[in-house]
Amino acid sequence: MIKLTAQRQAILDMINASDRHWDADELARSLSDNGQPIGIATVYRGLATxxxxxxxxxxxxxxxxxxxxxxxxHHDHMICTVCGDIEEFAHAKIESLQLSVAAEKGFTVTGHQLVMFGLCERCSQGEQK
Ligand SMILES: [Zn+2]
Ligand SMILES: [Zn+2]
Structure with a gap:
């Protein structure tokens, strides 16, 4: 276990408290709202650490x-380019196909990220959020 500063612990606790996918600005705002103001540069460094x-x-x-x-x-993500909604998914066939493709190239997979961009169901139907 690494030893965390109080600020880094606060960042970690905030992330662990929900299923959200945070960007640094949102985290800094939320920490500030929570009475734990941390400068944005410190948030960026803390996230990297x-x-x-x-x-x-x-x-x-x-x-x-x-x-x-x-x-x-493990899961992958679909991201709506209109409202920013992030949907998680996992599909066994996609996972195994990726490994097959890599094996054909003699490539040893140590991890992957798959992100699909597009319109979520609401946005593709033109509904207002
Ligand atoms: Zn959307
Ligand atoms: Zn996720």
Whole structure:
């Protein structure tokens, strides 16, 4: 176990308390609302440290990373480009196909991320949130 500063512990606790996929700005706001104001630069550094220690996981998006609890079962993500909604999914056939493709290339998989971008059901039906 790595020793966490109080600030890093607060960031970790906030992430572990929900199923959300946080970006750094949202976390900083939420910590501040919670009476634990932490500067944005410290939040970024804390997130990097926590991720390197395997305590949280991230999804790399075009412009930023989003972070989530590390104790969920493996899953991939669908991200709505209109409302930002993030849907989690896992599909055994996709998982095994990825391993087959890698094996054909002699590639040893140590992990993967699959992110699908598009419109969630609500947005594709043109409904307002
Ligand atoms: Zn949407
Ligand atoms: Zn997720």
């Amino acid at each position: 926590l991720e390197a220690a395997g305590l949280i996981e991230s999804i790399q998006l075009a412009d930023k990373k989003r972070y989530e609890r590390a104790d969920k079962a």
